Amino acid sequence: MATVAAVIASTHHPFYLRASTATGQDRPPFADEWVAKVEAFRQTLTRARPDVLVMVGSDHFHQLWLDNMPQFLIGKAPFYDANFYNEEREFGLPRMLLTGHEELSGYLLRRGLDAGFDLAFSNELRIDHSITCPIITLRPEADLPIVPVYTNIFAPPLPQPGRFVQLGQAIRRLIEEWPSDQRVAIIGTGHLSLELGGPRQFGPHGPDPEFDRKAVDWIASANLKSALAEVSLDSLWRPGNATHGFMDFLLMMGVAGENVPADYADSLDLFHTMEAYFTWYPNGVDAR
Amino acid sequence: MTKYLVDKFLYTVDRSPELVERYREDPAGTVAWWEAEQANLILNCHRGECSTWLAFTEPERRALAGHDYVALFELGAHPFLTLTLFIALFERDYAEPLAFQREYAARLSHWSLPYPDIAT
Numbered sequence: 001m002a003t004v005a006a007v008i009a010s011t012h013h014p015f016y017l018r019a020s021t022a023t024g025q026d027r028p029p030f031a032d033e034w035v036a037k038v039e040a041f042r043q044t045l046t047r048a049r050p051d052v053l054v055m056v057g058s059d060h061f062h063q064l065w066l067d068n069m070p071q072f073l074i075g076k077a078p079f080y081d082a083n084f085y086n087e088e089r090e091f092g093l094p095r096m097l098l099t100g101h102e103e104l105s106g107y108l109l110r111r112g113l114d115a116g117f118d119l120a121f122s123n124e125l126r127i128d129h130s131i132t133c134p135i136i137t138l139r140p141e142a143d144l145p146i147v148p149v150y151t152n153i154f155a156p157p158l159p160q161p162g163r164f165v166q167l168g169q170a171i172r173r174l175i176e177e178w179p180s181d182q183r184v185a186i187i188g189t190g191h192l193s194l195e196l197g198g199p200r201q202f203g204p205h206g207p208d209p210e211f212d213r214k215a216v217d218w219i220a221s222a223n224l225k226s227a228l229a230e231v232s233l234d235s236l237w238r239p240g241n242a243t244h245g246f247m248d249f250l251l252m253m254g255v256a257g258e259n260v261p262a263d264y265a266d267s268l269d270l271f272h273t274m275e276a277y278f279t280w281y282p283n284g285v286d287a288r
Numbered sequence: 289m290t291k292y293l294v295d296k297f298l299y300t301v302d303r304s305p306e307l308v309e310r311y312r313e314d315p316a317g318t319v320a321w322w323e324a325e326q327a328n329l330i331l332n333c334h335r336g337e338c339s340t341w342l343a344f345t346e347p348e349r350r351a352l353a354g355h356d357y358v359a360l361f362e363l364g365a366h367p368f369l370t371l372t373l374f375i376a377l378f379e380r381d382y383a384e385p386l387a388f389q390r391e392y393a394a395r396l397s398h399w400s401l402p403y404p405d406i407a408t
Binding site: 060061062065066067068084085086089090154155156157196197198199200201202203237238241242271 | 292295296299302303305330331332333357361366367368369370371372375376386389390392393394396397398399400401402403406407408
């Protein structure tokens, strides 16, 4: 059976590439600390020696649109072009081409459907920064095949928070049952408190540092009981109007397993939103 | 309320470099052209197959033609779409990084929760 080599959850900050490569007067004062934290985080994936990456993210109105909006979608294609004109324009993100892992995509679709998740699929998917940001931070060589999993955290009506957890638990179980000798890393990105296009955007910190503190504690301890007791589709508007992206963290807590503490946890308070990085090794990892 | 159509305008303009510039230079003309020629195109469908019923309300038309992102917020346009497009339109006019985004927040500062419903 396949090995879940690492479970990784993180924020995805589209400004990282630009900040980390800026020089001279253009380099923001927080860039060096940010790069150091990301490079340490990257090591947690490198040490896991993955063969394939299951990447959980959310399309930001790029390919998926309101005339035909899936709640959960898995890509099944040999290749994925990546990043869009408006991400190039606003964030300086490059166009990328990633390889797909069609066999694992097909397996997850079939077994996911049979497990009661009515998953949508796409055979021609251009992925956006919710998946390319963690490629850039965690595997900048972009040399491993991926399986993209998209969730709707963006266009109401959304699935309930508990459904994200259930899908995460199912993905973990299905990958452990996959008849393969591959080492799979499951990587998902979401948000802590975040406001986009509202009065609390682009402040000196995330819009709700108290929520961020609690959320980081929930994630680091995979404390699903506390998180689900406090978080609902209605409550997530309060920390910031884009905070429903926290549900991708809930999904990843489901992947990690309830109450399993992260083997690695770090965060960085930035303008606009807090960064947070978590890694679990369900099967241990080689000592270095 | 036809929030869906407002979102569709923001989405389709935002993903076209040519339309971003056209909307910046001639907002009223671009909105009128778009409503007449583009509003009923079904984006994820064969070209040539169109809807027949989509039109803006007058407040929506006025908000778009006036580059009025405060009004768009209040009409329930998706805030991510509005923000992304308006950064493309106007960030270039500000010398300091993030100055436009902060002004945008300040102009919405009279709002507290609950914000206008964005469900379509």
